[in-house]
Amino acid sequence: MAKAAKQKTNSAPEKTTRIQEINRRLILDAALDAFSTYGFRGTTIDQIADKAGMSKPNLLYYFPRKQNIYVTLLEETLAEWLAPLADIDPEGDPIEQLRKYITLKIKMSESHPEASRLFANEVLHGAPAISDFLSKHLKPLVDEKAVIIRRWVGEGKLAPVDPYHLIFMIWATTQHYADFDVQVRAIMGSQVGRPGFREQTAQAVLSIILNGIRPRD
């Protein structure tokens, strides 16, 4: 949807200039910061323009509507955010695959908390901009992985567990550290910033979930 700047011709090519590339990036970075902190309604175009170091009309030259910036950001983010799930290998060792997945998600939660918050905010408010994406891309992917997990359970490689709830639990737990960062900090204080905190978190989460789904006799 996000139409770029005006072009010489009205045909397909959509060539982007050097300046366009730079400025669109500046805008998107600034917008991610703002949207993830204040939400869509709580963010003004002026704020984004300021942060991006340009005038409001100039920003609107690249993204004619505020909504365009928001949707572009979500689209950009979602693919990347879901990649690790797609990477779960049906032929790998179940516990090992899930360990890798959880570890990666915790890393992402630490390195891109704004992306997590942007997404959380959108879903929290009913996902008006991405409900299509959820049903057309997310659901099939999860369904696919659920089949694999269910097979693993059938083969006795995992304790009997509902695959969907397991995936929700992994999402909820890992993203909690990004989305509820303020609360985590209020409770754990200075520990949060310290080096090694992520490893400690990963250790605790992995220990509970993996032991929770390890096959028992």
Next chain:
Amino acid sequence: MAKAAKQKTNSAPEKTTRIQEINRRLILDAALDAFSTYGFRGTTIDQIADKAGMSKPNLLYYFPRKQNIYVTLLEETLAEWLAPLADIDPEGDPIEQLRKYITLKIKMSESHPEASRLFANEVLHGAPAISDFLSKHLKPLVDEKAVIIRRWVGEGKLAPVDPYHLIFMIWATTQHYADFDVQVRAIMGSQVGRPGFREQTAQAVLSIILNGIRPRD
């Protein structure tokens, strides 16, 4: 903070009339609905007044500022929301106590999803209105329960687990079903509404977490 309507005298008593009681309730109910769906900035006073069936100036007669409604709601909600954690019995059986806690949280997530979303939204945006509450009330409570859990671990009644991360995991997982309801529905479809879904959820969550922290030899 939330000052009630004008009173006869300017002394302490703060007596509330029948009408005040009814109307404040109408306003707060309408506001919870709106704030939890659209967030603070996304909700207008007119919206709340409409939903509550009164004029905007009349609403402002009861809550002179939009902020007042919001803060009152958060305060009202938080105490109730935290009660189950406070109820964990240091002398009870660890697994049983945690089972009860998790079950209760999942029930609340289903019966009061708006409250969960209101809170999630506030924390997601940096908890500007309740950071005091977090450090002055939530932290001490969690610290207190962490000591208990740590003792349980020491006594060999639970597998070695960091109490804070365990509590975060319980919060994250249970509240996920309220906060990310749209996503859960997009993926699990019609199952979500069906009777027994909550029991199925509770079963899955309990199974993973409790087995994850059950003492191992």
Next chain:
DNA sequence: CTGCATTTTGACCAACTAGTCAAGTTTTTG
């Protein structure tokens, strides 16, 4: 270096929104 396309911006507007106010209506109370 010249002419055209691209980029940038100050000034502006219309819609929206939190909050005010004075004048009315209803409820309570002595």
Next chain:
DNA sequence: CAAAAACTTGACTAGTTGGTCAAAATGCAG
């Protein structure tokens, strides 16, 4: 039942915000 208190509202204001526009500045191909 009359006066006082409590409640209700239409009309309004001031500030904010998304978006427009025409004109100026800059970049770039030949």
